[in-house]
Amino acid sequence: MSAPQLKIKDFGVSIEGKEILKNFSLDIKGGEIHAIMGPNGTGKSTLASSLMGHPSYEVTAGSVELDGEDVLDMEVDERARAGLFLAMQYPSEISGVTTADFLRSAINANREEGDEISLMKFIRTLDEKMNVLEMDNSFSQRYLNEGFSGGEKKRNEILQMLMLQPRVCILDEIDSGLDIDALKVVSKGVNDLRSPDRAFLIITHYQRLLNYITPDFVHVMMQGRIVKSGGPELAQRLEAEGYDWIKQELGIKDETVGQEA
Numbered sequence: 001m002s003a004p005q006l007k008i009k010d011f012g013v014s015i016e017g018k019e020i021l022k023n024f025s026l027d028i029k030g031g032e033i034h035a036i037m038g039p040n041g042t043g044k045s046t047l048a049s050s051l052m053g054h055p056s057y058e059v060t061a062g063s064v065e066l067d068g069e070d071v072l073d074m075e076v077d078e079r080a081r082a083g084l085f086l087a088m089q090y091p092s093e094i095s096g097v098t099t100a101d102f103l104r105s106a107i108n109a110n111r112e113e114g115d116e117i118s119l120m121k122f123i124r125t126l127d128e129k130m131n132v133l134e135m136d137n138s139f140s141q142r143y144l145n146e147g148f149s150g151g152e153k154k155r156n157e158i159l160q161m162l163m164l165q166p167r168v169c170i171l172d173e174i175d176s177g178l179d180i181d182a183l184k185v186v187s188k189g190v191n192d193l194r195s196p197d198r199a200f201l202i203i204t205h206y207q208r209l210l211n212y213i214t215p216d217f218v219h220v221m222m223q224g225r226i227v228k229s230g231g232p233e234l235a236q237r238l239e240a241e242g243y244d245w246i247k248q249e250l251g252i253k254d255e256t257v258g259q260e261a
């Protein structure tokens with residue numbers, strides 16, 4: 001594995017004719033943790049989904065490259081194979097597919113034919129990762145996310161990440177709905193994966209998560225693009241003062257997407 005390099009340049013994305021991301025640019029390298037914060041409706045989840053290739057989003061401008069390869073040209077499964085991973089803000093429930101079956105298929109989809117993970121190795125790894133996340137083994141035999149509590153779904157997203165060992169991990173509000181103990185467990189899962197060969201893009205509303213996962217960079221999104229960047233101290237100021245000072249500083253009246261000023 002080598003250190004990933006994700007380059008997002010002047011990215012523009014629309015949905016149903018409505019422009020959501022506009023001139024979004026960000027470079028992410030292996031070893032780095034970038035946190036993205038920002039008020040509701042400023043395009044954070046749109047960024048996450050469109051990087052993964054969600055079919056509802058139409059790319060209207062710009063480029064996204066991973067290790068020099070054009071990501072926008074890849075199908076969703078190719079993006080996963082290239083090492084992109086998204087833990088969703090609202091994970092879907094899939095009835096009829098157990099969590100274990102889903103994870104095994106996802107792992108094998110990222111491997112060459114004939115090089116599938118052995119059942120023994122899969123079970124051993126699954127046990128180990130579920131232990132790290134303090135998840136009860138019975139979850140692996142339940143249908144994917146069906147009837148899972150909000151916090152259990154989030155833990156399950158992190159389980160996927162630990163099993164797949166992706167190179168670029170995008171986590172969309174992984175902390176929302178987690179109790180304090182779960183927050184610590186999930187943060188430990190993320191910190192265990194921290195490596196020079198891996199990068200993280202962590203979307204969150206709360207500085208609290210960043211007490212457990214120290215970011216290298218904190219970015220603020222408004223109007224579908226990054227309007228301010230800094231270090232962990234920026235998240236602390238946002239927690240204390242909210243977003244008004246940034247809007248004043250930059251002369252932004254309405255921070256939601258589709259606004260001109």
Ligand SMILES: Nc1ncnc2c1ncn2[C@@H]1O[C@H](COP(=O)(O)OP(=O)(O)OP(=O)(O)O)[C@@H](O)[C@H]1O
Binds near residue numbers: 039042089
């Ligand atoms: N399918 C859709 N149809 C119409 N508008 C959409 C659709 N998906 C997203 N939007 C709009 O795009 C804007 C950005 O949404 P997005 O989910 O990216 O925001 P967000 O920054 O993740 O917000 P939050 O912090 O609340 O999760 C919102 O105004 C939203 O209503």
Ligand SMILES: [Mg+2]
Binds near residue numbers: 172
């Ligand atoms: Mg969102």
